[in-house]
Amino acid sequence: MKTFSEKLANSTDSAKSLVCIGLDPDLTKMPINDVFAFNQSIIDSTADLVCAYKPNFAFYEALGIDGLVALERTVNYIKDQSPHVVIIGDCKRGDIGPSSVAYATSMFQVWGFDAVTINAWGGKDTVEAFISDDKYGAFIWCRGSNPGSSDLQDLIIESEGRNKPLYEHLATISTNWGQGNLGLVVGATVPEQLRVVRALCPDSPILIPGIGAQGGDLEASVLYGVNAHGRSAIISSSRGILYASSGTDYPIAAREKTLQLKSEINAILEESDKGWP
Amino acid sequence: MKTFSEKLANSTDSAKSLVCIGLDPDLTKMPINDVFAFNQSIIDSTADLVCAYKPNFAFYEALGIDGLVALERTVNYIKDQSPHVVIIGDCKRGDIGPSSVAYATSMFQVWGFDAVTINAWGGKDTVEAFISDDKYGAFIWCRGSNPGSSDLQDLIIESEGRNKPLYEHLATISTNWGQGNLGLVVGATVPEQLRVVRALCPDSPILIPGIGAQGGDLEASVLYGVNAHGRSAIISSSRGILYASSGTDYPIAAREKTLQLKSEINAILEESDKGWP
Numbered sequence: 001m002k003t004f005s006e007k008l009a010n011s012t013d014s015a016k017s018l019v020c021i022g023l024d025p026d027l028t029k030m031p032i033n034d035v036f037a038f039n040q041s042i043i044d045s046t047a048d049l050v051c052a053y054k055p056n057f058a059f060y061e062a063l064g065i066d067g068l069v070a071l072e073r074t075v076n077y078i079k080d081q082s083p084h085v086v087i088i089g090d091c092k093r094g095d096i097g098p099s100s101v102a103y104a105t106s107m108f109q110v111w112g113f114d115a116v117t118i119n120a121w122g123g124k125d126t127v128e129a130f131i132s133d134d135k136y137g138a139f140i141w142c143r144g145s146n147p148g149s150s151d152l153q154d155l156i157i158e159s160e161g162r163n164k165p166l167y168e169h170l171a172t173i174s175t176n177w178g179q180g181n182l183g184l185v186v187g188a189t190v191p192e193q194l195r196v197v198r199a200l201c202p203d204s205p206i207l208i209p210g211i212g213a214q215g216g217d218l219e220a221s222v223l224y225g226v227n228a229h230g231r232s233a234i235i236s237s238s239r240g241i242l243y244a245s246s247g248t249d250y251p252i253a254a255r256e257k258t259l260q261l262k263s264e265i266n267a268i269l270e271e272s273d274k275g276w277p
Numbered sequence: 278m279k280t281f282s283e284k285l286a287n288s289t290d291s292a293k294s295l296v297c298i299g300l301d302p303d304l305t306k307m308p309i310n311d312v313f314a315f316n317q318s319i320i321d322s323t324a325d326l327v328c329a330y331k332p333n334f335a336f337y338e339a340l341g342i343d344g345l346v347a348l349e350r351t352v353n354y355i356k357d358q359s360p361h362v363v364i365i366g367d368c369k370r371g372d373i374g375p376s377s378v379a380y381a382t383s384m385f386q387v388w389g390f391d392a393v394t395i396n397a398w399g400g401k402d403t404v405e406a407f408i409s410d411d412k413y414g415a416f417i418w419c420r421g422s423n424p425g426s427s428d429l430q431d432l433i434i435e436s437e438g439r440n441k442p443l444y445e446h447l448a449t450i451s452t453n454w455g456q457g458n459l460g461l462v463v464g465a466t467v468p469e470q471l472r473v474v475r476a477l478c479p480d481s482p483i484l485i486p487g488i489g490a491q492g493g494d495l496e497a498s499v500l501y502g503v504n505a506h507g508r509s510a511i512i513s514s515s516r517g518i519l520y521a522s523s524g525t526d527y528p529i530a531a532r533e534k535t536l537q538l539k540s541e542i543n544a545i546l547e548e549s550d551k552g553w554p
Contacts, residue, residue, distance in 0.1 A: 058372055058379035064387040065345060072342060094396065095335055095369050096423035102335035110341040119371060119396045121418060123425025141398060146373035148400025151450065155443065157432045166432065166443070173428065 004137035004181040012051040020052035022238030035070035045251035052086040094119035100129035137181040143167040145187025145210035188216020195224040212240020230274025281414035281458040289328040293553040297329035299515030312347035322528035329363040371396035377406035414458040420444040422464025422487035465493020472501040489517020507551025
């Protein structure tokens with residue numbers, strides 16, 4: 001079995017794509033009323049264009065046990081139909097050591113995700129629980145795309161004789177905890193912070209949500225987000241793709257939006273000589 | 278319908294107890310193999326002695342959908358049998374605004390919790406989603422009981438011309454976000470930090486886990502944790518009560534441990550003239 005970083009490299013290269021689709025079901029926006037059937041159509045129409053899918057637990061949990069059963073079916077469907085595609089459980093979990101171990105068991109062994117987003121508030125033992133097996137990856141929520149992100153993440157701390165924002169310190173210490181299978185989440189709406197994080201973590205995968213509906217900067221996200229080889233960035237769009245059409249043609253509209261995003265990203269990579277052969 | 282702070286005051290006063298039991302099922306320690314039946318026995322034998330139950334999602338999620346169904350039945354059982362007892366979903370959730378709103382919908386509307394633990398990494402909009410309705414409460418994970426807690430929570434930041442640890446800053450700003458239904462989580466293993474947080478947040482409820490198996494300091498937790506009236510602290514023990522006996526007498530053993538904890542706490546309150554009439 002591959003390590004997480006091998007699986008990510010493989011899924012990126014096979015699709016020649018840094019695109020991730022956030023599978024965030026919203027019954028008020030979905031053209032049909034069945035979460036699994038909706039996800040299935042989106043997956044069928046986009047699986048050859050993406051390196052990853054990222055279901056956000058919040059939207060499934062809001063639908064109760066039925067929502068979680070739909071998520072379980074979705075994960076199994078991706079694994080059956082497109083086993084090379086990375087599946088990231090966007091769960092932002094994190095707790096003290098033994099509880100983090102239980103969450104990691106849930107996310108990797110029970111749900112079957114390849115990677116998860118985590119919250120590092122509990123420090124090293126919170127994080128270690130999720131990266132102790134290199135077959136699985138974790139992305140620390142480092143600098144968010146929401147207005148409230150600055151309340152804690154941008155606070156200035158002193159470290160090694162230098163003042164720096166907290167998110168920057170977190171990015172730095174994350175490289176002591178892990179690298180190949182420990183990455184970071186940085187919003188596409190904050191490109192300067194993304195540039196700083198990539199400079200501090202040259203070898204870490206970076207998950208970049210907020211493209212599309214949230215108005216993130218695509219060119220900056222690609223240029224600042226990728227590693228020296230133009231890889232290891234996962235650029236995620238949710239609403240902009242899922243709800244591209246409110247009609248029954250939504251799978252076609254989603255495919256067009258995904259193709260467009262993939263092409264735009266690859267053109268930016270080409271221009272900086274980091275495209276695919 | 279009562280506000281969360283009224284419900285907490287009522288549950289505390291009816292049981293004359295600050296004790297909360299953490300319902301954290303661990304199949305390797307449980308004398309029986311059925312999570313709901315285990316919880317049911319614990320609840321039957323302790324409901325008159327506690328102000329709150331606190332199931333930790335990590336342990337249910339580790340059991341997959343079946344675990345979540347057992348949790349759903351547990352929450353419904355408490356609401357049926359002991360509707361005055363507060364139920365805290367220990368989920369440490371938190372995400373950017375719209376996702377936090379979805380998590381809050383899940384926890385309060387779908388699961389039916391009275392309160393939840395949350396992670397404030399995303400700042401004000403993360404937190405606001407959970408406290409916009411005063412019928413429900415939220416406890417920000419402020420200073421944890423695990424070794425890794427110091428990695429971020431104790432970093433020194435400058436605020437209003439003064440250097441202070443990050444957890445202290447978080448406690449301070451939390452009082453701008455909310456008070457009656459916004460509380461904090463501070464581990465029983467760090468009594469000095471608990472004293473600081475209570476001084477900064479005189480009117481906020483404080484949830485204090487880590488009594489029992491984690492070795493927290495009970496006397497300090499009570500003296501430093503309560504408000505000026507000797508209330509508004511929730512002192513939580515999990516393993517020490519649940520697994521007090523590995524035999525079939527576990528409900529009796531759990532009751533004895535709970536009674537003992539309640540009595541010890543109440544004796545400490547009495548000595549400082551804050552006991553119950």
